[in-house]
Amino acid sequence: MAFSFSIEKTIPGRQGRTGEISTPHGAIKTPAFIPVGTKATVKSVLPDSVDGIGAQAVLANAYHLYLQPGPDVLDEAGGLSNFMNWDKPTFTDSGGFQVMSLGVGFKKVIDMGGDSLNSDDVIAEKRERLAHVDDDGVTFKSHLDGSMHRFTPEISMQVQHKIGADIMFAFDELTTLHNTRKYQERSLERTRLWALRCLDEHKRLTDERSAKPYQALFGVLQGAQYEDLRRKAARDLGAMQSSGIEFDGFGMGGALDKSMLGTIVGWMTEELPVNKPRHLLGIGEPADLFAGVENGADTFDCVAPTREARTSAVYAPTGRFNVSNGTYKRDYSPIDDDCTCYTCSNYSRAYLNHLFRAKEILGPTLATIHNLHFIVTLVDRMRSAINNGDFLEFKADFLGRYQSKSEV
Numbered sequence: 001m002a003f004s005f006s007i008e009k010t011i012p013g014r015q016g017r018t019g020e021i022s023t024p025h026g027a028i029k030t031p032a033f034i035p036v037g038t039k040a041t042v043k044s045v046l047p048d049s050v051d052g053i054g055a056q057a058v059l060a061n062a063y064h065l066y067l068q069p070g071p072d073v074l075d076e077a078g079g080l081s082n083f084m085n086w087d088k089p090t091f092t093d094s095g096g097f098q099v100m101s102l103g104v105g106f107k108k109v110i111d112m113g114g115d116s117l118n119s120d121d122v123i124a125e126k127r128e129r130l131a132h133v134d135d136d137g138v139t140f141k142s143h144l145d146g147s148m149h150r151f152t153p154e155i156s157m158q159v160q161h162k163i164g165a166d167i168m169f170a171f172d173e174l175t176t177l178h179n180t181r182k183y184q185e186r187s188l189e190r191t192r193l194w195a196l197r198c199l200d201e202h203k204r205l206t207d208e209r210s211a212k213p214y215q216a217l218f219g220v221l222q223g224a225q226y227e228d229l230r231r232k233a234a235r236d237l238g239a240m241q242s243s244g245i246e247f248d249g250f251g252m253g254g255a256l257d258k259s260m261l262g263t264i265v266g267w268m269t270e271e272l273p274v275n276k277p278r279h280l281l282g283i284g285e286p287a288d289l290f291a292g293v294e295n296g297a298d299t300f301d302c303v304a305p306t307r308e309a310r311t312s313a314v315y316a317p318t319g320r321f322n323v324s325n326g327t328y329k330r331d332y333s334p335i336d337d338d339c340t341c342y343t344c345s346n347y348s349r350a351y352l353n354h355l356f357r358a359k360e361i362l363g364p365t366l367a368t369i370h371n372l373h374f375i376v377t378l379v380d381r382m383r384s385a386i387n388n389g390d391f392l393e394f395k396a397d398f399l400g401r402y403q404s405k406s407e408v
Ligand SMILES: [Zn+2]
Pocket: 335, 336, 339, 340, 341, 342, 343, 344, 345, 369, 370, 371, 373
């Protein structure tokens, strides 16, 4: 089998488990945090460093690579893994999130939470909307040069096959917590029909490109904060078959009310087939990772650890802090005394403070190495804790010390 998933151990009374995903570029022990390399690079760090951190895979972005340098370039280079000199597994997201969110302040709306706004047009209020969704696909404007493009389920599959990641995601429609219930229902049905089209095109491309390494396809579950919609999405895509194939795994995506994260993941994992891997898209804060793992998510990706590192926000067992603050100017201790990463083994807070204040490129590099190591290792420790039978104790101990409201 070119792609498979096996379960090792489960958390008693919970959906959470440890296991292993096998891909043509190697295995991923789960649960695992997957660093984001949006444009086929984890910003500011060498692939050797990403490997040294203990990362088992990276996730790149189909939308960005489609616009630049173009999927044909990656295809000719032998696929994403060859192109970026990363010989371990790779993921690409479908581009659905980016085509609908970039350039319109959409992400902000998603993150706002609550229900103070309740309109399907909310993102059109202040700015011209850069993406238009219809039943066949999405027409959008490039954030690079304003040129017009169109993604359909078929085009997303074609782009992702050319990029050549081991794990791809089906094209879905992104909604926000502020879309009306009626819109969420319509959107979920649209995403269901797109999932069928993704399976058909994926089968056609897999046959056509049979000399290439097998690429697995994950269906993406939406449904926002609604229990019945989340469960329906999981049941529909979990049992979906078309062109004689089914999804290899599932992505849990879309607008998620953070305070409900564990519960919402649980709704989906209770309905999904047990023996297939589940990826929680765009989640990377420690408390959210614990909630996701406990409720049965196997892999995670998020830009937060790398994005925050570039603004000098670093993770420590007691919470995040900003190493460029004046208080660290003469602090010759490492970011985290117990951390074994390259940065903490060799450099002080004072040195990082200096690098960031002097706007030296090495600052973001060293901070990214530490933050990725912190988050990757945290999820690795969750895996060990599940295998040792003490996940809930580890969770209580870690979150008891970690302040989610950081000083940053
Ligand atoms: Zn460190």
